[in-house]
Amino acid sequence: MNEDAMIQTIRLAGELDLSRKREIRDAFAFSNGARAVLLDLSEVVYADSTALTELLRFCAMAQGANTPIAIVIAAPQFLRLVQYAGLATAFKVFPDRGEALQYLSECAGT
Amino acid sequence: MGASELRLCRPAQTRSVAPIRRALRTFLEALAFDGAALDDITTAAGEALANAAEHAYAQETKHPRRDVELLARFERGELSLEISDGGCFIERSALPGRGFGLRIIRAIAHQMQIETSHGTRIRMLFPGPLLKS
Numbered sequence: 001m002n003e004d005a006m007i008q009t010i011r012l013a014g015e016l017d018l019s020r021k022r023e024i025r026d027a028f029a030f031s032n033g034a035r036a037v038l039l040d041l042s043e044v045v046y047a048d049s050t051a052l053t054e055l056l057r058f059c060a061m062a063q064g065a066n067t068p069i070a071i072v073i074a075a076p077q078f079l080r081l082v083q084y085a086g087l088a089t090a091f092k093v094f095p096d097r098g099e100a101l102q103y104l105s106e107c108a109g110t
Numbered sequence: 111m112g113a114s115e116l117r118l119c120r121p122a123q124t125r126s127v128a129p130i131r132r133a134l135r136t137f138l139e140a141l142a143f144d145g146a147a148l149d150d151i152t153t154a155a156g157e158a159l160a161n162a163a164e165h166a167y168a169q170e171t172k173h174p175r176r177d178v179e180l181l182a183r184f185e186r187g188e189l190s191l192e193i194s195d196g197g198c199f200i201e202r203s204a205l206p207g208r209g210f211g212l213r214i215i216r217a218i219a220h221q222m223q224i225e226t227s228h229g230t231r232i233r234m235l236f237p238g239p240l241l242k243s
Binding site for chain 1 (some may be wrong): 152156160213
């Protein structure tokens with residue numbers, strides 16, 4: 001957690017597929033006091049619809065809690081997966097951590 | 111040029127999905143697929159494999175062991191992919207949040223068919239790398 005901005009960072013890397021469903025779900029959890037969440041998936045090299053489903057579930061929880069989420073995705077395969085699933089407008093996706101943090105800082109008013 | 115073929119059969123379990131997917135990717139690279147086409151075909155296959163692994167045991171008590179099989183065949187500039195299992199097909203509406211797989215496959219494959227009479231069999235067709243402009 002970034003103590004100044006109260007931005008929680010969640011990082012996952014590697015291949016996010018069905019075999020890691022439980023791990024993904026467990027990782028996508030809020031920390032107490034977080035005013036915003038950065039999902040740093042910049043080191044994910046492959047993702048499938050399991051990851052999308054868990055992302056949607058977490059984003060819905062965040063929306064209910066009025067907590068902004070920014071997702072960093074770098075892998076072209078992952079970016080196209082989001083498009084193919086028709087979820088391009090469902091997530092706030094950024095190409096790097098800097099842009100994502102700037103967005104979250106503005107949302108959190110820090 | 112003759113046909114190139116990859117056939118793999120593994121137990122229909124979640125841990126089988128990634129090794130089959132990686133083997134397919136290596137096969138595609140050997141056929142000169144690259145870039146977005148390589149990623150997309152691997153993605154579509156991964157969704158079908160995940161579907162098979164997740165659903166093949168829906169009738170586990172009747173059929174205690176099931177396999178998932180992948181057949182990739184490249185011939186006359188076209189790649190056909192067939193992924194089959196002995197499980198029962200589960201409609202999207204029966205699994206909230208798990209319906210993206212077929213949507214993704216349909217978005218990627220140039221043709222796609224599903225047979226559900228004996229297990230589930232998903233057939234996909236893709237143009238070969240030599241046909242791309």
